[in-house]
Amino acid sequence: MKDYETEYKIPNITDVKSSPCRIYKGRDKPATAGFPDRFDICKLNKEIYEKRKISIQNILQKAYDNAKNHWDKRLIIDVRSGTIKSALNNLENDIEKTEEYAFKFLREDYTYDV
Numbered sequence: 095m096k097d098y099e100t101e102y103k104i105p106n107i108t109d110v111k112s113s114p115c116r117i118y119k120g121r122d123k124p125a126t127a128g129f130p131d132r133f134d135i136c137k138l139n140k141e142i143y144e145k146r147k148i149s150i151q152n153i154l155q156k157a158y159d160n161a162k163n164h165w166d167k168r169l170i171i172d173v174r175s176g177t178i179k180s181a182l183n184n185l186e187n188d189i190e191k192t193e194e195y196a197f198k199f200l201r202e203d204y205t206y207d208v
Contacts, residue, residue: 110150
């Protein structure tokens, strides 16, 4: 789960591939805005895990804490209705601005270094 304290950016850990669950493709493919509060960690093997264990565990612990204690602050994007709900922005009935934020939050390079 993405962290509202890092503006819903994806953690960039050396040697670890992380990416949004979906990359937003525009209003003609609104389902690509699904699961905006999540990201994937891919291509993780035992050697890389052992090398980056502390960073990975810290991210997982923060994601658990957000899901357990800050569920109301998760990122929700509905481009069909022009709605965003989050700790940073709340929009209703503003399709253009919602799409702008969807393109921002759901791209592969919207990251922060861990």
